[in-house]
Amino acid sequence: MRTIAEKLIPAGLRPVYEKVLAGERVSDAECVALYHSKDLNALGCIANIIRERKNGNVGTYIRNLYVNYSNHCILRCQFCAFGARKSESHAFELTIEEIERRVARGLELGITEVHMVGGLHPTLGAEWYVDLISRLRTLSPGLFIKAFTAVEVRHLAFRVFKKSIAETLAILRDAGLGAITGGGAEIFDQSVRDRICKGKETAEEWAEVHRTWHQMGMRSTATMLFGHIETTEQRVDHLRRLRELQDETHGFTGFIPFAFESDGARPELKHIQRTSSFDELRNLAVSRIYLDNFDHITAYWISLGLPMAALALNYGVDDLHGTIMDEKIFHMAGAHTPLEQSVTALRKAIIEAGRDPVQRDTWYRPIEQRSTEQEPVSA
Numbered sequence: 001m002r003t004i005a006e007k008l009i010p011a012g013l014r015p016v017y018e019k020v021l022a023g024e025r026v027s028d029a030e031c032v033a034l035y036h037s038k039d040l041n042a043l044g045c046i047a048n049i050i051r052e053r054k055n056g057n058v059g060t061y062i063r064n065l066y067v068n069y070s071n072h073c074i075l076r077c078q079f080c081a082f083g084a085r086k087s088e089s090h091a092f093e094l095t096i097e098e099i100e101r102r103v104a105r106g107l108e109l110g111i112t113e114v115h116m117v118g119g120l121h122p123t124l125g126a127e128w129y130v131d132l133i134s135r136l137r138t139l140s141p142g143l144f145i146k147a148f149t150a151v152e153v154r155h156l157a158f159r160v161f162k163k164s165i166a167e168t169l170a171i172l173r174d175a176g177l178g179a180i181t182g183g184g185a186e187i188f189d190q191s192v193r194d195r196i197c198k199g200k201e202t203a204e205e206w207a208e209v210h211r212t213w214h215q216m217g218m219r220s221t222a223t224m225l226f227g228h229i230e231t232t233e234q235r236v237d238h239l240r241r242l243r244e245l246q247d248e249t250h251g252f253t254g255f256i257p258f259a260f261e262s263d264g265a266r267p268e269l270k271h272i273q274r275t276s277s278f279d280e281l282r283n284l285a286v287s288r289i290y291l292d293n294f295d296h297i298t299a300y301w302i303s304l305g306l307p308m309a310a311l312a313l314n315y316g317v318d319d320l321h322g323t324i325m326d327e328k329i330f331h332m333a334g335a336h337t338p339l340e341q342s343v344t345a346l347r348k349a350i351i352e353a354g355r356d357p358v359q360r361d362t363w364y365r366p367i368e369q370r371s372t373e374q375e376p377v378s379a
Helices: 002-006 011-022 028-036 040-055 096-108 126-139 150-161 165-175 190-196 203-215 232-249 277-290 306-314 329-333 343-352
Strands: 058-062 064-068 113-117 144-147 219-226 252-259 319-322 356-359
Touching: 011 028, 011 040, 028 232, 028 277, 040 277, 058 343, 064 096, 096 113, 096 126, 126 144, 126 150, 126 165, 150 165, 150 203, 165 203, 203 219, 203 232, 219 232, 219 277, 232 252, 232 277, 252 277, 277 306, 306 319, 306 343, 319 343, 343 356
Parallel strands: 058 319, 058 356, 064 113, 113 144, 219 252
Antiparallel strands: none
16 A cells, blocks of 8 residues: 555655654644645545544444524624524524424434534523423434534523533533534634634633533534635644644544635625635645544535535545534525435445445444435425
8 A cells, every 4th residue: 555655645745644654643834734735636645544544444424403493693703694683684593392393303314413503592591401402302312412512602601501611511411412513613713713703712712611521521523614814824723722632632523624605704704715625625634634633534515515525535534424404504604505415315425435334423433224214304
């Protein structure tokens, strides 16, 4: 394998290639250089060494349902087309009963996970959130409930429950919460956050929530929103902070980057042209090479599109996320991908990329395949 691969590696990338072969850590400076490389195939070759070492020839997916329970939000992030004041025409709020019906329908179609995030709601009380989690837990003992971004957790802790982050997370865990989501990370550099999501939690505050959750023995994912105003160095800084936190807690299951969509952004960001497919694949490959302590890299097909996400399986990616069913945040921002994918489509994409399709659970563990593959419809 080494002899064949070496033919694809230019001299400028050889030191990183040798490090990866030896299982050594790539430096920040080397990561910057990887981002500047135009040799996408060489980057993919290096990233795939790590992918194969960690995950073999497997490409995974999950049967999941997205529920955005409300977009009422007290923040006004410049990049966000999702959040709304209650009086705005695109504002919405689901009742617990409506959410229960959607999840029950998803369970009939074989989902193993419900993924729920929303805005920072100005009036919902603590009992609403506990009741929501508790009632979903009673629908099926096998349903994994993944919910809330770090900024939602901070909102719940300090404005709603009026307790510490640890106390709030313990209440939600005891009600049935199985994992928190990685959303809200954006780009960690504060100068970027001041321009795209002013008033949102800082990088340190995001990390505090995940650190606390991990210290409770729980797991979460990590994300990056890229392709807007950030520099290469700021991308590397973002990855470095994630790698350092993973060294500390070992609590992240996977990394999920996605590109900025400008169509629904505030005027000050609306002019930004969407990043290229080349940059998306390069970002995935570089992330795989640098984040040596993350076991999984996910290509988010909602952002990439399924064909490009499948292609990413040859650039260090080992997971295509899931059926999703009824995603709103990216589509309100301007994404033109479908609202859902069937299991058949996901498996076909993985097979055509030369990988072995495996259904996984929320923590990326393989689970037994069902004897029949049902086609999901909108919940």
